[in-house]
Amino acid sequence: MSDDLAIEVRNLVRVFESRKGFFFGEKNRTEALKGVELLVGRGTIFGLLGPNGAGKTTLTKILSTLLLPTTGTVRVLGHDVVEEASWLRPRIGLVLGGERGLYNRINARENLRYFADLYGIPPVERDRRITEVLERVDLTWAGDRRVEEYSRGMKQKLHIARGILHRPEILFLDEPTIGLDPKSARETRKLVRSLVVDGVTIFLTTHYMFEAEELCPQVAVLSKGRIVANDTIGGLRQRVGGDRTIEVEAYGFEDRELSLLRGLPGVSHVTGEEFGPRMRLTLRVRTWETTPEQVGLLLPGHPELSVRERRTSLEDVYLDLVEEEAN
Amino acid sequence: MALATTHASRSRATGASLRLSILLFVADPQWLVPSTIAPIVFGLVSFELFRNAGPYFLTYAILGAGMMSMWGQTLYGSGWATGADRQLGTLEPTIQAPTPYLYVVLGRIIWNVVAGLFGGGVVYVVVVLAAGGPPSLPNPLLFVVLFVFVMVTLAAVGVVFAAAFVYSRYAGFIQNIGEFAFYVGTGCMFPVVLLPFWTNPIALLFPPTWALDALRYASIPGYTGFGWGFGWDLLGAVATTAVYASIAGGVFTRVERHVLEVGDLSDY
Structure with a gap:
């Protein structure tokens, strides 16, 4: 030692x-x-x-x-x-x-x-x-x-x-x-x-x-x-997909929309959680190619859609890791 | 920060444990019941029980009630203190400290011997007051010395019993079942020879049996007990006490190892 x-x-x-x-x-x-x-x-x-x-x-x-x-x-x-x-x-x-x-x-x-x-x-x-x-x-x-x-x-x-x-x-x-x-x-x-x-x-x-x-x-x-x-x-x-996190909120998403988001360049994984009638999707983004604007454009038909970008916190990383292990 | 301290002095740890026992005793008024009030009740009951038991009834009364108020505290007090450590969550930091736990238990034992003797003293005063005078003892000094020695023999067993409280959180349950068997079986209340013969060999495994028989030899003229005399009783008491004292260290080492394997030090 x-x-x-x-x-x-x-x-x-x-x-x-x-x-x-x-x-x-x-x-x-x-x-x-x-x-x-x-x-x-x-x-x-x-x-x-x-x-x-x-x-x-x-x-x-x-x-x-x-x-x-x-x-x-x-x-x-x-x-x-x-x-x-x-x-x-x-x-x-x-x-x-x-x-x-x-x-x-x-x-x-x-x-x-x-x-x-x-x-x-x-x-x-x-x-x-x-x-x-x-x-x-x-x-x-x-x-x-x-x-x-x-x-x-x-x-x-x-x-x-x-x-x-x-x-x-x-x-x-x-x-x-x-x-x-x-x-x-x-x-x-x-x-x-x-x-x-x-x-x-x-x-x-x-x-x-x-x-x-x-x-x-x-x-x-x-x-x-x-x-x-x-x-x-x-x-x-870095280990769980870079420094960027994009959060998208709306009154529910279709499977087709989730697949579209998962297919965006640089998106390493997408997780979702429901709170009340709304649903929040969290996208971990590895590169700069995908922007919140692009994400918004992919999701028409959601009048109260909210898209925002924030820095990936250690809590995000931690939850991803624990979730990965659980799966 | 500076380097860690050197290994704890074992005698200081025992002293610290003794000091802590006194502080906890003083801080908690409930201990007044077993240490003072219970001996007064035992003394009065014993006096009434033995008052027609012949010329040495006062000695019988003092021994019976004295042992009743002392034996539990001395024998099990340290075990209960360890059980309380479990409950308070202080057993883990105490075991984690560099001093072997045995030396902590020794401090508690010393306090319990002192508290037990105090109870014995209360009984003596109560019985003497009830009778209107002291008992006639052939050799009062020998009586006092042997009285203290009985406490030491109880303490020797108590050290080993205390290990059970470290070993398992269920020790209190097992002890509750066995304590009165031990009380009667070792002759605390009345001589062991009055019990069925098959119980005698078991009773002789415990130092207090020998010491109490010796005490009765010394204080009650004409007492026959086991029949082998005062000298052999005393020798048996010293020998069995030495055995208990010598195995205590080994027992605690094994018990500490066991609890570190099981990992239930904080359970209660």
Whole structure:
């Protein structure tokens, strides 16, 4: 493994087995990860995108030594997550977030102090570090309040504070802004960016496309346990057909019209969605030959036709990739 | 950022866990019931039950009620704390920390021993007040030492039982079925020799059985128990406690491995 790599995953498979019922129920076998391959460089923010149930949390837990792989090799900071977990754990930060994972009846400082001791932070340094991380996540004012009095956003900040308390070399953030109000989410993203400046490698899972677009130079898309894309944002856009998207809206389209649109030069694919009585077609366009005007001319007889062009967003790319995998 | 910290000191982790247990205890008024109010009730009930049980009835009453209020807390308190960790979602970050979970459990065990002894103290005071005077003990110091030792033997079993709560979210269910069998089977309420003979070999697998028999030898003149005497009881208690303590590390290593394979640390 190269020294520049923070994460190296080779042919990772993770199978969960469960049983319906308590004793002799039917056995269920779920393959959550199906041969995942992934390389992540050091000192960057890597984004892992995927819909619910894609395997993001499973992969994060394996990378952070909380779950064993069924088969495959997983190395973090050059060390095997199974054989060298005890070496890795002090160097890894994990933020699973959510309402759970904190001792609600005691205050934030005491929560942090407990974990500081479990991570072996020297007593002389401990209180200073707690003050430092509380300041960093803007919770100094609430440090002595019981966690049960915290809002969702404050709890999320406290999760992050705990994750960085021991100054990890790599931080795993599992959907860090889910459920946060826009202001808290923006502050969290700002915090994540500041951590990278300090040299921490960030592995971030999210299903907010704009978040990945804003934070991550490189992203991978995980769908149904497989990495279906791993590229830069620009690279991903190119991968699914260029930078242009033309959206056409009307009260329904005929099959003949869809075929005409699909046959336009440079159109890589056309998807449709209904909303109320209207239907929206999204054309991914690879070249400049096809323009919104041309599209409008191909669809006469739609008095309230709306055609507009916009830049392909990462969300478009993501949805295309997930849809491709589903099909 | 600077390099990650070195491996946690295990004793500091145990200290942190002990501190957390105290903080959680103080923060939650419901614990006043098992730690204070229940021992008062047990003490009064036990006093009435044993008051016609001969010249050493006070000792019987104190041992019966004392064990009743202490054994559960000491034996299962740490297990329940792990179950609570599952429920709170704190088990995952705790296991993910560099310190082996066993050392976290040890901190909880220490607190539960202290809380159990406090319950025992409450029982003693209640029974003495009800009787109007202390029991006549042949060797009060030995009684106190053995009382604490019984707690240690319960704690030794408790460490291994706590592993069950890490192993499975169903541990509480299984424990609820077994706890009173354990309570009666190890002689917490009355001597094991009063039970059917076939239960005795099973009871002897548990250190508290030996320790409680030794305690009765030391505090009740004429007590015969298993019949092999105080010395063998004490030796058996020390030996079985040592076995439990020595297998605890291995049990936790295996259990941690199992839960990382199954991946159900956050389930409850």
